[in-house]
Amino acid sequence: MMKRFMPVAAAAIVTTTMSLPAFAHSELTASNPTDGQVVKKALDEVSITFSGKIEKGSDITVTDSKGKEVESNDLTIHNTEMTASFDEPLANDDYQVDWNVLSADGHPVEGTYSFSVNAKEVKEEKAAETTTEEKVETKEKEEKPATPTEEEVTGPSVGMLAAVFGGLVVVIGGGLFFLLRKK
Missing domain, CATH: 2.60.40.1220 (Immunoglobulin-like)
Structure with a gap:
């Protein structure tokens, strides 16, 4: 189960951190x-x-x-x-x-x-x-x-909040998807 969750978490972290420099004020x-x-x-x-x-x-x-x-x-x-x-x-x-x-x-x-x-x-x-x-x-x-x-x-900023929220949605959604799929 953890093996399936790790790629989703990694993708969410990479997506969130890659977008941070674009939000510099x-x-x-x-x-x-x-x-x-x-x-x-x-x-x-x-x-x-x-x-x-x-x-x-x-x-x-x-x-x-x-x-x-x-x-x-x-x-x-x-x-x-x-x-x-x-x-x-x-x-x-x-x-x-x-x-x-x-x-x-x-x-x-x-x-x-x-x-x-x-x-x-x-x-x-x-x-x-x-x-x-x-x-x-x-x-x-x-x-x-x-x-x-x-x-x-x-x-x-609004952009920063959107990036963080989007990352959280991907991580939580991916985790729930793999948990529910196994049952």
């Missing part, structure tokens, strides 16, 4: 600005990058030191990167970024990091003279790889 790999960074130039967007593709429904919320949310005019999600853009550069202050992403496997992941803006005031005339080329150079200089922040996981 995205992790934060970079951010601009980075966690703890003091930004010295005008900043009009916040972007974060993840290890895997992120889905629609993901979100970034930026709040100032008083807890007031800074309204973004555009949130773009492109493959592994999410960017929130603002109508005007952020004022000199401390900011907290709360992000909430939905991984390609359906697993929700969230986290928080903070940064400060301490930009020198620029006269309107000088700001108007700034060329697009200078803005691109500034953004390239500001980009630094971020250290991953602590992530809060809200619970097991």
Whole structure:
């Protein structure tokens, strides 16, 4: 009897463990600005990058030191990167970024990091003279790889639960089949 049950159990274990890597959720790999960074130039967007593709429904919320949310005019999600853009550069202050992403496997992941803006005031005339080329150079200089922040996981993903449940059904069903068949 055990000889018949072992192949079914082995198949269930192999099926369940082979599907686990496909359910890995995205992790934060970079951010601009980075966690703890003091930004010295005008900043009009916040972007974060993840290890895997992120889905629609993901979100970034930026709040100032008083807890007031800074309204973004555009949130773009492109493959592994999410960017929130603002109508005007952020004022000199401390900011907290709360992000909430939905991984390609359906697993929700969230986290928080903070940064400060301490930009020198620029006269309107000088700001108007700034060329697009200078803005691109500034953004390239500001980009630094971020250290991953602590992530809060809200619970097991639907895919993971389905794989575990499916494996259990195969093991139990196979065991019952061979037990009842022998009688």
